[in-house]
Amino acid sequence: MAAISDPKLVAAVANAGGMGTIGGLRLAPLALRRWIRKTRTLTDEPFGVNLVPSFGGPDVFEAQFQVVLHERPKMLSLFYAEAYPDMIARAKDAGMAVMVQVGSVELARRAIADGADIITAQGSESGGHLNRGTIGLLSLLPAILDIAGDRPVLAAGGITNRQDVETVMGMGTSGVLAGTAFVACDESNAHPLYKQKIVEAMVDDIEYRTGYSFGWKYGTPHRVMPNRDRWNLLRFIGGGARIIDKPKMAEKLSLYAGQGVDKIDHVMPASERVAELASGLLSQGGAAQDLDAVSQRRTLQARYA
Numbered sequence: 001m002a003a004i005s006d007p008k009l010v011a012a013v014a015n016a017g018g019m020g021t022i023g024g025l026r027l028a029p030l031a032l033r034r035w036i037r038k039t040r041t042l043t044d045e046p047f048g049v050n051l052v053p054s055f056g057g058p059d060v061f062e063a064q065f066q067v068v069l070h071e072r073p074k075m076l077s078l079f080y081a082e083a084y085p086d087m088i089a090r091a092k093d094a095g096m097a098v099m100v101q102v103g104s105v106e107l108a109r110r111a112i113a114d115g116a117d118i119i120t121a122q123g124s125e126s127g128g129h130l131n132r133g134t135i136g137l138l139s140l141l142p143a144i145l146d147i148a149g150d151r152p153v154l155a156a157g158g159i160t161n162r163q164d165v166e167t168v169m170g171m172g173t174s175g176v177l178a179g180t181a182f183v184a185c186d187e188s189n190a191h192p193l194y195k196q197k198i199v200e201a202m203v204d205d206i207e208y209r210t211g212y213s214f215g216w217k218y219g220t221p222h223r224v225m226p227n228r229d230r231w232n233l234l235r236f237i238g239g240g241a242r243i244i245d246k247p248k249m250a251e252k253l254s255l256y257a258g259q260g261v262d263k264i265d266h267v268m269p270a271s272e273r274v275a276e277l278a279s280g281l282l283s284q285g286g287a288a289q290d291l292d293a294v295s296q297r298r299t300l301q302a303r304y305a
């Protein structure tokens, strides 16, 4: 999560046993390197870096990508990867696992053809930007599992607790990717008012939008908690207010969040959130003999990854 997943949150997730991922989008190359190195001072565990190749143009992306190739985090996570497909092979040649997040079967096929190691099925419930964003997770996940072969598939969109994880593990996923649930963690770089709004929001409060959002191509779909203040222009803009931003930003922006908000009732340490999600993986592992062969294999992959 750009601006929100900073070294503190990434290290807290990694130390708790999750694959924390630095939000590299919008970071200048030197800042990206600084964040990667800072994260390494806070954890010895593996972590990832996320980049959005279509954002900012080829030169900006190449400069960020060079930093990642040099620093070699364990995983490169890509969104809107189809803009520069050759970087998947380049990242793999440098020894990284490459995860690509997609919101349709067609995009999943392309990511697989381009060599992605892990596919994340991004359901339309997801917070922030959506790559297509029209297919709900319950329909998207089985369709992507069908074409993924032996690759691990992760489920994203509205995942916040143990029950959510149990549900998608029962469908054969290898794990989950969660965003909004980690915005509302103590260690996240989100403004306290943003965290509080997530705690207070209900699922009915979340809106799908295609207008303007900070720096993205006009029309890119995204999901926000809208600000309905009639008099403030900021309410039309999707964003993620950070700790250092003025309170006005968190008060007036429409803030990125997914449909899982109803199930988030307090701000907690990231380790607690990871433990909650992981308890869903383990309970499925215990019931593995009841699952079919594919689900068993996927469950075990997730447990031993």
Ligand SMILES: Cc1cc2nc3c(=O)[nH]c(=O)nc-3n(C[C@H](O)[C@H](O)[C@H](O)COP(=O)(O)O)c2cc1C
Pocket (backbone or CB within 6 Å): 001, 002, 004, 023, 024, 025, 050, 051, 052, 078, 079, 101, 122, 125, 126, 127, 128, 129, 156, 157, 158, 159, 177, 178, 179, 180, 181, 183, 240, 256, 257, 258, 259, 260
């Ligand atoms: C605040 C916020 C910022 C996000 N920023 C990014 C980003 O920079 N890159 C990216 O690939 N996905 C980003 N996403 C989308 C997530 O990767 C993921 O699809 C989403 O969080 C999953 O749904 P959930 O929020 O309901 O857990 C962001 C999501 C949120 C909530």
